[in-house]
Amino acid sequence: MRLTKTMRWTALAACTALAVSAxxxxxxxxxxxxxxxxxxxxxxISVELGEPQHGLxxxxxxxxxxxxxxxxxxxxxxxxxIKDNSPKxxxxxxxxxxxxxxxxxxxxxxxxxxxxxxxxxxxxxDAWNYxxxxxxxxxxxxxxxxxxGSEELAPGKDKxxxxxxxxxxKVVDDKxxxxxxxxxxxxxxxxxxxxxxFPLPKAFFTxxxxxxxxxxxNGAFQIDGKWEHNKQIxxxxxxxxxxxxxxxxxxxxxxxxxxxxxxxxxxxxxxNIQITDKLPISAMATVAQEFGDRYIYKxxxxxxxxxxxxxxxxxxxxxxLRKAISMAIDREAITxxxxxxxxxxxxxxxxxxxPGYRQGALGEVATYNPAKAKELFTQSGGLPxxxxxxxxxxxxxxxxxxxxxxxxxxxxxxIEVTFKPFxxxxxxxxxxxxxxYSGAFRMAWSMDxxxxxxxxxxxxxxxxxxxxxNYGGYVNEDFEAALAKADAAREDxxxxxxxxxxxxxxxxxxxxxxxxxxxxxxxxxxxxxxxxVNAQGxxxxxxxxxx
Amino acid sequence: MGRYxxxxxxxxxxxxxxxxxxxxxxxxxxxxDPITALAGEKRQDPAxxxxxxxxxxxxxxxxxxxxxYLVGLFQGDFGEDYRGNQVVDVMKTAFPYTINLAxxxxxIEMVVGITAGVIAALRRGRFIDNVVLISTLMVISIPVFxxxxxxxxxxxxxxxxxxxIDFFPVSFNxxxxxxxxxxxxxxxxxxxxxxxxxxxxxxxxxxxxxxxVRTAVxxxxxxxxxxxxxxxxxxxxxxxxxxxxxxxxxxxxxxxTEGIFNIPGVGHQLFQSVYLRExxxxxxxxxxxxxxYLFANLVVDLLYAVLDxxxxxx
Numbered sequence: 071m072r073l074t075k076t077m078r079w080t081a082l083a084a085c086t087a088l089a090v091s092a093x094x095x096x097x098x099x100x101x102x103x104x105x106x107x108x109x110x111x112x113x114x115i116s117v118e119l120g121e122p123q124h125g126l127x128x129x130x131x132x133x134x135x136x137x138x139x140x141x142x143x144x145x146x147x148x149x150x151x152i153k154d155n156s157p158k159x160x161x162x163x164x165x166x167x168x169x170x171x172x173x174x175x176x177x178x179x180x181x182x183x184x185x186x187x188x189x190x191x192x193x194x195x196d197a198w199n200y201x202x203x204x205x206x207x208x209x210x211x212x213x214x215x216x217x218x219g220s221e222e223l224a225p226g227k228d229k230x231x232x233x234x235x236x237x238x239x240k241v242v243d244d245k246x247x248x249x250x251x252x253x254x255x256x257x258x259x260x261x262x263x264x265x266x267x268f269p270l271p272k273a274f275f276t277x278x279x280x281x282x283x284x285x286x287x288n289g290a291f292q293i294d295g296k297w298e299h300n301k302q303i304x305x306x307x308x309x310x311x312x313x314x315x316x317x318x319x320x321x322x323x324x325x326x327x328x329x330x331x332x333x334x335x336x337x338x339x340x341x342n343i344q345i346t347d348k349l350p351i352s353a354m355a356t357v358a359q360e361f362g363d364r365y366i367y368k369x370x371x372x373x374x375x376x377x378x379x380x381x382x383x384x385x386x387x388x389x390x391l392r393k394a395i396s397m398a399i400d401r402e403a404i405t406x407x408x409x410x411x412x413x414x415x416x417x418x419x420x421x422x423x424x425p426g427y428r429q430g431a432l433g434e435v436a437t438y439n440p441a442k443a444k445e446l447f448t449q450s451g452g453l454p455x456x457x458x459x460x461x462x463x464x465x466x467x468x469x470x471x472x473x474x475x476x477x478x479x480x481x482x483x484x485i486e487v488t489f490k491p492f493x494x495x496x497x498x499x500x501x502x503x504x505x506x507y508s509g510a511f512r513m514a515w516s517m518d519x520x521x522x523x524x525x526x527x528x529x530x531x532x533x534x535x536x537x538x539x540n541y542g543g544y545v546n547e548d549f550e551a552a553l554a555k556a557d558a559a560r561e562d563x564x565x566x567x568x569x570x571x572x573x574x575x576x577x578x579x580x581x582x583x584x585x586x587x588x589x590x591x592x593x594x595x596x597x598x599x600x601x602x603v604n605a606q607g608x609x610x611x612x613x614x615x616x617x
Numbered sequence: 618m619g620r621y622x623x624x625x626x627x628x629x630x631x632x633x634x635x636x637x638x639x640x641x642x643x644x645x646x647x648x649x650d651p652i653t654a655l656a657g658e659k660r661q662d663p664a665x666x667x668x669x670x671x672x673x674x675x676x677x678x679x680x681x682x683x684x685x686y687l688v689g690l691f692q693g694d695f696g697e698d699y700r701g702n703q704v705v706d707v708m709k710t711a712f713p714y715t716i717n718l719a720x721x722x723x724x725i726e727m728v729v730g731i732t733a734g735v736i737a738a739l740r741r742g743r744f745i746d747n748v749v750l751i752s753t754l755m756v757i758s759i760p761v762f763x764x765x766x767x768x769x770x771x772x773x774x775x776x777x778x779x780x781x782i783d784f785f786p787v788s789f790n791x792x793x794x795x796x797x798x799x800x801x802x803x804x805x806x807x808x809x810x811x812x813x814x815x816x817x818x819x820x821x822x823x824x825x826x827x828x829x830v831r832t833a834v835x836x837x838x839x840x841x842x843x844x845x846x847x848x849x850x851x852x853x854x855x856x857x858x859x860x861x862x863x864x865x866x867x868x869x870x871x872x873x874t875e876g877i878f879n880i881p882g883v884g885h886q887l888f889q890s891v892y893l894r895e896x897x898x899x900x901x902x903x904x905x906x907x908x909x910y911l912f913a914n915l916v917v918d919l920l921y922a923v924l925d926x927x928x929x930x931x
Contacts, residue, residue: 121889123655124700132659207668209661227667279701299702299710300881301791328788329889333879336769336787340777494892496653499660539660 112307112321113616115598117609118334118346119325121300125282128268129201129208132518138347138608139325140265142305143184143287145315147175147194148263155423155520155605157260160315161189161269161288163245165262170254170558177245180312183271184292191247193269193288195239199223200275201266204231210266212537213518216258218250254558256565260521290318290612302326319600319615338593345601347592347609351467354410354591361593369414369422370607371520372588376460376475377513380581381535381543382505389579390450395458395510396435396583397443398482399475405586408471412591416584419525419576423605426522426566432577432584440482447483457486459509461498464491468512475585502541513582515539520605522569527553530581544581618922622915629911636907637690637900641683644896651675651699651894673699686897696897698890704901707886712905714789714882715875719867721798722806723860730810731856734817735849741822749818753811765804765877772800788879801878805871809863816859820852827851853924861917865910 122136128144131137147162159165163176181189200206202214204224214220219237238250251258261267269288274281284296291305306322326343328334331350337343339360349357357365376395378386386392401415414422418431434442460476462468469491476487490509492498501507517524527534532550534540549572556568590607599617602610652669653661670676674685689696695704737749756764773787785800786793824830825848833847871884879885883902890898921928 204662204664204668207665207672209659209665211665212662224662224664227663229664282701299707300885326788327881328879329876329885330879332766333769333788333877336774340774340783340787342787342790493649494654497649500650500653503660537662 112319114322114324115320115344115614115616116302116324116326116342117611118331118338118343118348119303119327120348121327121329122297124209125279126285126297127208127274127278127282128265128270129197129206129210131265132209134606134608137265137606139303139305140268140285140287141608142289142291142323142611143285143293144265144268144289145181145287145311146263146265146268147177148259150263150520150605152602152604152610154425156425157263157520160263162262165259167258170256170258170560171251173249173251173258174242175247175249178312178314179245180314181288182310183269183273183288184286184308185271185273186310187271187273188244189269189288190244191241192244193271194267195236195241195247196272196275197268197270198239199235200270202236203234210264213261213264213266215537216251216253216255218252220252253554256557256559256562257519257521257523260562261519264519266518290316291323294322300327300329316612318612320611323611323614335593338595341595341597343595344598345592345594345609345614347590347603347607349591349593351410351412354412357591357593364594364596364601366590366592366594366601366603368590368603370516370588370590371421371423371605372514372516373416373419373421373525373584374413374586374588375513375515375582375584377511377542377582379502379505379508379511379542381545383508385454386510388450390446391453392580392583393435394443394447394450394483395479396580397437397439397446398479399583399585400438400478401436401585402438404471404474408474409586412589413586414589416587419573419584420522421517421525421587421605424517424520424522424525425562426570426573428570428573431573435577435580436584443482444484453485455486456484457488459488459490460511461490461492461501461507461509462512463493463495463498465494471585472512499541511541513541516588516606522566522573523553523556526569526572526576530576542581544579546575546579549575549579618919622919625911625915625918629908632911633904633907637687637904638683640900640903641686641896642679644891644894644899645679645682647891647894649894651896654893655699669699686900695901698895698898699893704897707898708883708901708905711881711883711886711902714880715868715871715884718798718802718805718871718875718880718882719864721795721802722809722867723864725803725806726810726813726863727860729806730813731817731849733814735821735844737814737818738821738825739844741818746818749814753814756807756811761804761808762873762877764807765801765874768800768804769877789881797878797880801874801880804877805867805874809859809867813856813859816856817852820855821848824848824852850924854921857920857924858917861913861920862910864913865906868909869906 119138120135122139123133124130124136126136126139128140131140145161147160147165148157149160151158161177161181163178165173165175167173177189177191183189198214201208201210202220202223204211211224214236215224217236217238219233222233223231223236225231240248242248271286273286284293290308290311292308294304294306297303303325304322307318307320311317331348332352334343334346335350335353338346378392380386405411405413405415415436417429417436418427420427458479460472462472472489476489479485480487498507498511502511515525515529528538529540530544530549531540531553532545535543552568552572552575556565556572559565559568590603592603594601597617598614600613600615602613604610652666652675674682686696697703698707733749737746740746769787772785776782776785784796786797789797830843830847833843868883871882872888875882875884887899887902
């Protein structure tokens, strides 16, 4: 076939044009998020989000991004006070117990799911039974193991569940159910605000897959359309949300999904999004000046440690040695120079925002004292080969501070320090779990629910070796006894005192060395007001208004 | 020519098969378990891990897993990722963005690069030639992410906040349409653009010395006609080769640009999937990219005949 030259070139151009236009993605549909700041009542805003890791099911979401969306879409039995993080009733009318073992939960009227279905006692019981069942492989499964009958639903690896309902859950009537725990647990009420304990509508069980992309919750916002992966998740005000709980003020919110915090921050500066609750380190130098009182900077729930595989490496078994290492670390310098103030020196195993935290509880142990550290180090017999290895994950910006710690140890204790970067945090955990790594390691903990207990049992108790985050393999029977005693307390205040006694044992033993606690930083544009972040550094969206 | 095209397409089959195998094996060999990657920073209950490993046949030996994948592939099933999303759907949403980005980038490369090269060649040794040489040298030596962040800050943020001109969106924005692609496409194209300019310059200078150009000039043809029809047309052959190879490169190399400008395309997806050990997605996307490469090469080879009629395919 012969083509004239002009025809050939026209054809080529046409092909290109066609390809371009064929690929233009539905730019026709117009959404309303452009009119933020228009000053009308209600209004719409966009906020920053990272792509959630799982389908949006409360029982399967443990990471911050998915939780952020779920917190807008769901209302739990209890909620946490934005100031002191104490639990306050939300969907629950009352949560009562006489012995911290049998709990009676009554629900308020007026809550409905976004499809109109009423929120009943059954909605909670069904959701918990689903979450507790090992066959459903939900991330939050371990949270149900305090309830009677959980071992039948979760018999362990390579076994099949023999029941699909927790014996400890009983529906009394539409608005009342009881929970029986295996042992007293004074913090149970506090735990109930965690998203694992959110209710699920019947629609979830008929089409789980659809629910993951467009969850039907009972919160102040309902989903608008579907989760558009890597792009956005849109939610709008749920009109039938009970006014007593506080209807959302905004008409709609778009969670815009970002890959890089730097891009989100630039979008915030250009007013393309209105709130971000995560700032890139590169912004820390200028954000206070640029955003003034629209920059939120407050303590958050996370604690960063240096951990030791005590169980597998005899070199680390002397508490005196761990104390010496702790005292040789200049926490102040690290948080200031390396983290530009995005962290604060740790002075307790408990985060400063949690009821029960005691300022300066670690005392001398966390006070930089090179001379004393050296002396203790020599007394403790030192390290084999006079070297220590510190492992960290290379994907999370930990290299700098770990190397700073290493240099301080080198200088103050006169030891050799080597570093072992792991590709990601999961790789360290796997290596420790399989006992393939025996050096010191970087570790961190962020709470699931704001209870002092959540900073003790999941990280340092015996049960956490198998099921939780006790990667050090630390075991102390006194500590176990102290926990059990605190669990059995009748009321919160008494419980907190007793948990502090358990904390004291950790401070003496120092299985991990707390180095810093996290600060959350958020910023918002002139277009919005009433912006607040909770203990996990997440936005309280229902109260946000256009300015 | 038809037979030539068919032969080339048949040759592509073993290449694609080999590529899927290699990629599958490479992702399989990466340390780290996809199920733990899925859990993020927290440890999952061993019982939950066991259920999930079983669900995705992760405890099967490598060849059995690959075989399952291949069988699915021949039935048109690209499989699903560990979050239960269909790989086809993931690719369908990601590819259009990257294709748009790469095509706009290549247009920018062609228009700006060739023009700059022609001007530099015709004004050899003069001021404008030096400007082109120095500016291309600068673009080549600055890393792409630096160019990206600087342009984003200057044209996206500063232009908007200081002068109120909101023409270049900071991050990808569906409503802004084509505008959203201009900045990232320019960033993506920048390095190649510099190469195209230099290649055009050298190639054209070479051709302009040829006898047939001297003849054309002697015939009294207008300078424009001489340069475009006799000079540039012959000079274009190495440039077309470069552009063709570059199209595949642009699509695969969009990881950085798509990250900076938050474009939900293939590069973005690929990076995430390698990180999360999502074998099926990585293999799917990479195989598709291999096909793009093969196709672009075929088009390049066919274009030679258009540019130089002495080249024939039988």
